[in-house]
Amino acid sequence: MAQVTTLLVAVICLALIFDFINGFHDAANSIATIVSTKVLTPFQAVLWAAAFNFLAFFLVKDHKVANTIAKTVVEHYITMHVILAGLIAAITWNLITWWFGIPSSSSHTLIGGFAGAGMTHALYMHGNPLAAVDLKPILVIIAFIFLAPIIGLLIGVVINIIILHICKHARPVTAERWFKRLQLVSSGALSFAHGTNDAQKVMGIIYVALVSQKVIGSGAAMPEWIPLACYSAIALGTMSGGWKIVKTMGTKITKVTPLEGVSAETAGAITLFITERFGIPVSTTHTITGSIIGVGLTKRASAVRWGVTINLIWAWIITIPISALVAGLVYALIQIF
Template sequence: MDISLMVALVIVLALFFDFTNGFHDTANAMATPIATGALKPRVAVSIAAVLNLVGAFLSTEVARTISGGLIREGDGGIQITPTMIFAGLIGAIMWNLATWLLGLPSSSSHALFGGLIGAVVVGTGFGAIDPGVLLSKIVFPAVLAPVIAAIVAFVATKLAYGLTAGRTEDSARRRFRVGQVFTSSLVSLAHGTNDAQKTMGVITLTLIAAGFQAAGTGPEFWVIAVCALAIALGTYVGGWRIIRTVGTGITDVSPAQGFAAEASTTATILASSHLGFALSTTQVASGSVIGAGLGRKRGAVRWRVAGRIGIAWLVTLPCAAAMAAIAELVARLGPLGVAADALAGAIVIALMFRRSRRNPVNSRNVTGEVPIIEHTPTVVMPKVPPIIASAKPTKPAETPKPAMTEESAP
C-alpha cells in the first residue's frame, strides 16, 4: 500500500480514537456536577467540550512522551511503522467502545498504550519498547495517581465539612454547587492538556515513522488543532453510560464531595501533564470519587461497582494489546489485511452501537431520576365538625434551619 495512503488512513483512525476518548472521558469532569444538580447535563458537556478544546493547546509534553520515548529508535530509525500504529489504534478503539457499552470508566490512555505495545511487539519484538519510559511515564503513574487522588479527595472532603460546620444546609449546598462549576471546568481544561495530546503523539509518531517529519520533533500546529477539535466534539456527544456510573454508581455524591473530588482530580492531572506523565484521567477521577465517598462520615462506597472498575483498570492494557496484536497479524498480509482489519472494525463498531440502543442512556435519564407521575389521585377529606371547623388555626412555630453536618450531606 502507498505510504501516503497508509498515513492518511492512520490519521483518520487516530482522530476517531480521539473522538471516542472525548465521549468516553466526559464523566471525568462532569459526572459529579450532573449528579448533584450543579449543572444541567447538556450545559455540562458543552462547557467540557469548549475547555477540552482550549486545554489541548496549552501543553505538548505528553505528546512528546508518546512520539519520542515509548518506542525505541533502532539503527534504521524508529522501530514502528504506520501499519503497526493502525493496528494499535484498532485495538484501542475496540476496547474503548466495549467498556463504554458496559458503562465502565476504563482508561482510554491505557487502551492506546496497550494497543501500540501489542502491535509493536508482534511487528518488531519486545526490544522496540523502552522499558524505562514504560515504567516511569506510564505504569508508575497508573498505580500511584488514583491512590494519590483518592487520598487528596478524602482529606479535601473532611476539610470541606469541617470548614462549613455550623452553616445552614441550604447555604452550604449552594456554595458547594457554585464551587463545583469552577472545579469541574478546571478538570475539563486539565483533561485537554493531557488526553488530547496522546492522539497528537500518535499522529506525530506516524509522520516520523513514515519519514514526513524529523525524529525528536513535537506535533505540528495542524495536528494540535485537529486533535483538539476531535476530542471536543466527542466530549460534547457525551458518554452518558459512564457519566451515570461515576456520578451515581460508585457513591451518592453530595455537592461537598463533588467539589472535593474535582479539586483533587484537577491537581493530579495538571501536575502529571507538567511532568509529562501520560496517566489515565479516568482512573484519577474515579479514585477521587471513591476518596470523597470515604471522606464523608457514614459515607457508603459501592465496593461491588468499584471492584468492577478496578478489574477494568487491570485488564485494559493487556486486552487492548491482544486485540492490536491480532490486528497486526492480519495487517501483515498486505493491503488486503489492512482492508480486512478496517472492515472487521467497522462491523464490530456498528454492532456495539446497535446493541446500545436496546438500553439507551442519554441526558434525560443519566441521573437515574424517578419518573414524575402526571396524574395525582383525588383525596376525599372527611367532614369536619362545625365547632372544630370554626376554630382559628394556630400558626406553627418556625423551626430554625438545621446546621450543615456530614450526616446531612449537602
C-alpha cells in the first residue's frame, strides 16, 4: 500500500508540474499582443495574466472540460502506470516545443499522452488498442484542432470590422490611447478563459488517478483541493512567462496594434467561453492564433506571414500522435523496470 501511495503522490506532483509548464508554455497566448503593443511590460503582463488565471477558481465550479478529459480513456484501462506515462510524455513534448518557441497545444499534448499510454496498456493486455479510448470525445477534440482557430478567426474578423467601422472618424492618437486601456480588459478576459479551460484538463487527470487508486469512488464529486491546486499551478507557471513563444505569437504571425489586440483577445476569449460551456477541451494556442490571423486578414491577406502560420499548423497536427507515441514508449519502459 505504501508503494501505491507513493506512486499516487508522484503522479499528482507530475500533474501539477505539467500544469505549471502549461502556464509558462501558454503564457504567450494571453500576453503576446499586450506585450507587443507595449501596453504592459513583460513582467506586468505575466502578473496580470496569472491573476486572471487564478480568478477562475472562484467563479467556475462546473468542471465539464475536466469530465471530458477523464473520459478519453476507458476506465477499465486506466492504471497509475498509464497516467504516469501520459504525464511524462506530455511534459517532454511541452518542454521540447517551448525550447524551440513553437506554440503547440499543451491540451492536446496531455490528451495524446493519456490516450497513447492507454492504448499501449491495452496491447500489453492482448486487447484492441482502440478499445482503450472513447472515440467520441477524441474525435470531437481532433475536430476542434481545426474548428477552434477557424471560429477564432471568424470572430476576430467580425469584431475587428465592427470596431473599425465604429472608430472610422476617431482621431488616431485618441483611439490608440483608449484601445491600450481596453487591451487590459480583453487580455484579462482571455487569461480568465485560459484558466477555466486549461486548468481543468489536469483536474481530470488527477481525478482519474484518485478513482484508479479507489481514494474516491467513480462518479464522486471532485475534492475541492484539486481545482485549488491546479489553478494555483497554472497561475504560477504563467507568472514565469514563456518569452520565446511570446515573440512568435506577438510579432511573427502579423504586426498587431492595440485595436487589433483588443479584437484578437476578445475573439479568443469568446471562443474559449463557448467551448468551455459545452465541455470541449480546445487549445488556447490554436484559438488565439486563429484570432490573430483573422485580425491580420482584415487588413490584407499579405499582412499574415503564411510561412510561419503553416509551420504552426503542422506542429498542431503532429502533437497528438507524437505525444501518444512517446507515451507508449514510456509505458513500455515502465513495464521493463
